[in-house]
Amino acid sequence: MTDAAFDWLYPERIQLLSRRHWTPLGVAKKAAQFLADVPGKKILDIGSGVGKFCLIGAHFFPEAFFFGVEQRRELYHYSLAAREATQTGNADFINANFTQVDLSEYDSFYFYNAFFENLDGKDRIDQQIEYSTSLYVYYSRYLFKALENKPSGTRLVTFHSLEDEVPPSYQVVDASIDLLLKMWIKR
Template sequence: MRNQFFSKGKKLSVGDPMTDALWDSCLSQKFQILSAYQWTPISVIERTWKYLSLDRVTSLVDLGSGVGKFCIHLSLLSNHSIDILGLEDREELVDVSESLKKHWDVSKVQFRKENFLKQFPEGHSHYYCFNPLYETMKGSHSIDLQKQKSANQFLKDLQTLKQNLLLLKPKTKLITFHGFGGNSLTGFRIVLKEEIAGGEYLIWERE
């Protein structure tokens, strides 16, 4: 049975450019209205592949993968050449991601219902996050009200994330869009900094 949060959408024809509107048309209205705030823009995914295609990438993890947009479209751009893992702790979003994975016919993408703060996946060459701690901030455009929102919770989660990132091996890359929750990252150096789609795009390397 098709997931209740998933819309059939439209498949691409050969040569058609991908757009956010086209990709998001596969989502229900509930998730389409969050797209500009919660799901990675196509231009950011394309920039990521441009970088990764020239880098030594073996596997990539999306920390807080949402509806799976980043993981799925990156796999399509890479012609399914990268092992990609999306971690998301909301079951309904994992269900949506699995439905979209079938829709776009991507085989080298896996989604798991996990909280990356509690079960951090070590050993990958690259990591990606789109401000994954936003849901604990007292801001607008939240996905839902499941997360506790407070300054104390945010700072606690930020410290946990930073400690987890310090476990990464030297030369591991962390790619962030709209940040990871903080402004500085001990043990990492910035190798690329750009403005894309109205947000700050950074690539960090573990020293």
């Protein structure tokens, strides 16, 4: 399977956003492998967009459960449609702002810098949500505190992150050569 083949699950407008906003297949597989280290893990993708990471992770690691939280209703519906088209049973999606979700219910987290749109005014997905630097700071601090409250051994994967949301109690245990993909474990 290739990214282009996977992206055919979505309308053309969504396919055109893939390269910039959706996780590449190889990255998703590597991240999911790290996060789904034991059967039964509940993994949350914060800012899941159209669900690509969750669906790929769920396909390759059927013993784990992948959840995506996405505040844009349109993208959430595309996630559900793609889940149905792929007949993926171990992935589910939540239409909400991630601050409305109880993060204590999840074991591991995937974060493809969902907050960066608040800083980058030229390459946004749409104009359906509010954007501001203060929201970037608020979301980063919120996630920082939630991750800090997780138990030792919690796993986190970041992709294209500025790392403002990663507490110092998390240690990088693996990374891609370009350092864009990082795997963390809480000490």
